[in-house]
Amino acid sequence: MSSNSDKGDILLEIKDLEVEGFSDEKWHDIVKGVDLTLRRGEVMGLIGESGAGKSTLGLAAMGFTQPGCRIRGGEINFDGIDLAKLSDVIKRRYWGTRMTYVAQSAAASFNPAHRLIAQTTASTVRSGAKSKEDAYQDARGLYAALSLPDPQNIGERYPHQVSGGQLQRVMTAMAMSPRPDLIIFDEPTTALDVTTQVEVLSAMREIVETFNTAAIYITHDLAVVAQMADFIKVLRYGKQVEEADTRSMLSTPKEAYTKSLWSVRSLEKEEQKGGQSFLSLKGIDASYGTIKVLHNVSIEVAKGTTVAVVGESGSGKSTTARVITGLLPQTAGSVEFDGKGLLKSLSERKKEEKRRIQMIYQMADTAMNPRQTVGEIIGRPLEFYLGIRGTQKSKRVLELLEMIELNGNFIQRLPGELSGGQKQRICIARALAAEPDLIICDEVTSALDQIVQEGILKLLMRLQMELGLTYLFITHDISTVKAISDQVVVMNQGEVVEQGQKTDVFQPPHPEYTKLLLSSVPEMDPDWLTNLNSGRREA
C-alpha cells in the first residue's frame, strides 16, 4: 500500500478473510479471501456494486456477521487480537466501545422507544468509561460539533421527532461517543437527498478528523468516497479488484473494471435544439387529497428531444409524470400533446392517445408481472393496441428483443429469471411495442449498478436516434442529466425553478435552488468538499 504510512500503527489487519451465507439450502461465498490493512487515524473507502460483499466485509471487520452468515476462514486482527476466533461474549467488549458502526438507515436503526441521548451514550455508560452525566454532556458537545440544531436539547427527543439527515448525524455522534479506535460507516448518506448529503458528509468528515479516528467508509458512490477516504479499495464479487490512495485511484485507475466505474460520467450527448412543441404543460396544479403538490407547473417538450426533469424527493417530478399520463387528474391547467389537448383522466382518453405515450418505471422488478413470460409481457401491447396476433406477434417480439440487444431465448423466461439490467431492457421493449411517440422514463437507471446504467442510457439514446422518440426523463441524478438530456427542468417543492437548454441551465447565473442543487452534487475531486465548504462559508 502506498499511502499515509506515517499516520500511525497498524490498527486492523484482515488476512484472507472468507465469509459465507446460507441460502437456497446451501452455503454461498460472499467474501472470498480479502486482505485489508488499516492504520490508526486512516480512512479507507470500500467501494463496489450491489452484491460485491462490501457491507459483509465491513461488518466482518468488527468480527460481526449477520444472521445466516458465518466466517469460514482468515484472520481479523484488531489491535493484536484475532476477532475471528473469539466468541460473541468476548467481542461484545469491543463492540460499541473500541469499534462502532453507522448504519445506512438511521430511521430504522434507532430504537423508537428510547430518547436519542440515551441511545447515543448507552455503550459509553455501559462500559463505565464515563458517568451518565459526563457522557450526556459529551454527547451534547458532539451534537454541536456535528452542527445539529439545538444541541443542548435535541437529545431529549425520540427518533421519530427528528429528520433523516439529523438522525444520521445523531448516529455519528453515537458512534463517536465512546471515542472508538475504528468506525464503520455503511452507506450512511445513500438514503439522503444530495443537498442533505453534503451537510452530513461535512459533519462526519470533520469529526473523524478532529478525533483522528480510523474509519472504513462503505459506499457505491465514488465521488462521495473521494471526499472521505485516504485510500480506496474496490471490491467485486467478494474479491479485491484494486487498492490505491484516493488521488491516484481517481486520476489513474489501473484495472479495466475500475475504469468502467467512471464511464457513465464521461457519457455525453450532443445537445439538440428544441424545435416545435410536442408536449406542453400549462399552469398545472395537482393535489393528493387536500395536500397540493404541484403549483403552476409549465413545461415544454420539443419533438425528438430529451427533457430531463430533475429534483430531490418531494419536488413533484414524479407527480408531473402522473398528470401527463392521466393517473392523477390536475386541478388546474392543461396538458397538450401533438397540438391537441389531453383530457384530464385516464379513462376519458382515447386508446390511441394512451398508445402514443408510454412509461418506463424505476423498479423494473415491480413493473413486470412476475407470473408472465417475457413473450407475454412484450406481446400484450402488440395485441392490445395494434391487433397483432399469432406468428406475426412472435415475429415482432423477436424483432423488439433484438432492438434491445437480447436474443430469442428470452421469450419463455419469467422476470425472476432475469438480471436487473435485462429486466429494464424488457420494460423498454414493452414500451417500444406500442410504437409510441413519447416515453416517460421515471428514474429508470437509479436502481441499477453504474455499469448497467451506462448500457441502458446508451440503448435509450440509440433508440431515440433510430425511431425519433421523445423522452421525458425524470431523475434526481445530475450526472445522468448531463449524459442524456437536451433540455433541463429543475423542480423544487412542486414548482419549476428553472428550465432551458442543458448548457444554459448548467451555466451560471443560477437561481438560488439550482445553485444549491448543482453545487451539492459530489464531484470526483478529493478537494471538492473542502472547496465547497470554504466557498459556502465565505458566502
Place this chain on the structure above:
Amino acid sequence: MTENSDNYSAAGEVGAVLEKRTFWTRLKIDMKKSPWTARFGMLIILFYAIMAIFAPFIAPYGEAQVFATPYAPWSSEFIFGTDQIGRDIFSRLIYGARNTVGIAVATTLLAFLIGGAFGLIAAIDRSYIDQAFSRLVDVFMAIPSLIFALVLLSIFGSTVLNLIVIIAVLDSTRVFRLTRAVAINVVVMDYVEAARLRGEGLGWIMRKEILPNIMPPLIAEFGLRFCFVFLSIAALSFLGVGIQPPTADWGSMVRENASLIQFAQYDLKAGLTPLLPASAIALLTVAVNFVVDWFLHKTSGLGDEQ
C-alpha cells in the same frame, strides 16, 4: 482482476443467463426438499380422499344400516364394534370421510367464492365500497364466529344447507380480509399501473395481473380455513346442532359414543371407540396443517434463511 474481467460491459451483462426451470422440474425439486411432515401430510390427505370417493366400495356395511346388537364389542364382524343403536362404526367412519370432509370442503369453497370476490373488488376499488365492506366485516369479526353460528342456527334450524351457508358466510369475512390485504399489495405494483395506463379493463387486470400473484397466499389460506371450518362443523355437530342423524358424521359420532369412555377401565377398546372419529378429525387437520406449514415456508422465502 479475475475470470470475469471482460464481463463488465453491457454486452456481458446482457449475455448473463440465469437458470431457467420448468414447472415440473421445480415441483420435483420442491418435493425432494420437502420435510417428512409435509410428505406425511400429503399421504394422509390422499388416503382421506380415496376413502371419501370410494366409501360405498370400501365400507363393509351401509351408512345407516342397523344391526341387532347395540354397543357390540370390537370383533371380526364389526371391526370397531357398533354404536348405541347398532350401526357398524367402521362403516360410519368411512362414510364420515365423505360427509364431514365433503361438507367442510363445500363450505370452504363457498367462503372463498364470497370472501375472495368481495376482497378483490374492495382492493381494486379502494373507495366507499371498500370502506363499507371493511367496516361490515369488522363488525362480523367482533363476535366469535362459533357464537354467531349458534345464534343463526337457533333461528334457522340445523339443516346441512343452513350449516354450509352460515359457516361459509361467517368464514368469508376472514377470506375477505386476507384477499383484500394481499391484493392491495399487488394493486400498488407498477405492473398493475402499467396495465391501467395501457387501458386494460377491470376484468383483465383482475384475472391476469392480480389473481395469479395472490394465489400462493390464498392457497395456503384455503388449507388453514378448511381446517378451521372443518373443526367448527365438527364442534357444532358434537354439540348436537350441526350435521343431524342419521348422516354419518365424525363430530356427532363422538357425542353419541362418548359414554363408552367410562368403560375404558374394563374394556380399553370400548373406551377408545369415541376417540376414533375424534382422531379421524385430528389426523386430517394435522395433515393439512403440515402441508400448509411447508407451503408457507416455501413460498414466503423463509426457507432461504435457515
Place this chain on the structure above:
Amino acid sequence: MHPVTKTILERLGLGLATLFVVSIIIFSAIEMLPGDFGQAILGQAATEETVAAFRRELGLDQPAYMRYLQWVGSAFQGDLGTSFSGRNSSGIDRSRAVVDLIAPRLWNTLFLAGLTAVIAVPISLVLGISSALYRNSVYDRTVNTVTLTTISFPEFFVAYILILLLASLYPVFPSLANVDGSTPLFERVFRTALPALTLTLVIVAHMMRMTRAAIINLLASPYIQMARLSGASQIEVIVKHALPNAWAPIATVIAFNLAYLVVGVVVVEVVFVYPGVGQLMVDAVTSRDIPVVQGCALIFAITYILLNLIADIIGIITNPRLLHPK
C-alpha cells in the same frame, strides 16, 4: 388534546359502535323467526288467545325500533327478558328471567377461563419467547411440530384423551366437573382441573406460536442489530431494546387468545357437563329458546369486544410515536 387520549377515545367510540351493530344483529334474531314460532313454543294445543298474548308480551305488535330501544334499555338495567322454556299451551307461565339463568353460570365460566389464563399465559409467553430466541434449534423445531399438531386437534378430542387417561384409566380427577355456588375454592379447582387442562393445552399451542412469530418479527428490526453491534448483551437486547416495543404485539396475542378461550369454553363445558354459560347457550340453541341465546351471545360478544379493546389500548399507550408526538 394529547394524541394518546385522542386515539383512545377514537378506539372507544369504535368499540361502542361495534357493540351497537352487534346488538342490532343479536336483537334481530327474534325478527327472523318464522311466523308460527309462538305455536311451536307453546305447543300445538295453544289457543289463539294465548299465542296472541305471548306475542304481545314479546312486543311483536309494536314497531321494531321501539322494541329494540326497550330491549337495549332493559339490558342496561340488567334485564334480558324471560326464557321461552317453562311456558305451555295453557298460558301458565313458569319461565325464568334470563338474567337469573345466566348470572350463576357466568361466574362459573369466568372462573374456568380465568383459571386457564393464569396457567396458560405465562407458559406460552415463556415457550414463545424462548423458541424465538433459539430459532431453528432442535428445541424450536420440536416445540413447533408439537404445537402445530395440538392446534389441529378439536377441543373435544383433547378433552376425551384427558378423560380417558386421567379419569377413566388412572382416576386422578373427576370426569364430570359439577360445581355450584357452595363448592369451596379448593374443591372447585380440583373439579375444574380437567376442563382447565384441556383449554390450557389448546390455547398454549396457539398463543405460543403467535408469540414466537411476533418476537421473531421484532428481532428482525435493524435497531436490534444496531444494539448488538453496540455491544449489548443478549439479555440487554431483549429487556431494553425488544421488550419496550413488544407490549403491543404481546397484548394483541394474549387478547386474541383469551377471546378464543371464550369460544373454546363452549365445547369444553359440554364435554365436562360444567354448568357455564356455554352449556346454557348450547341447550338454548337446541330448544330454540331465543331470549337465552340472545343473552348468552350478548355476554360473549361484550367479552370479545372488551378484550380486543384492552389490547388496542395497551398498544396505544406503549407506542412511542403517540406518547411523544412531534
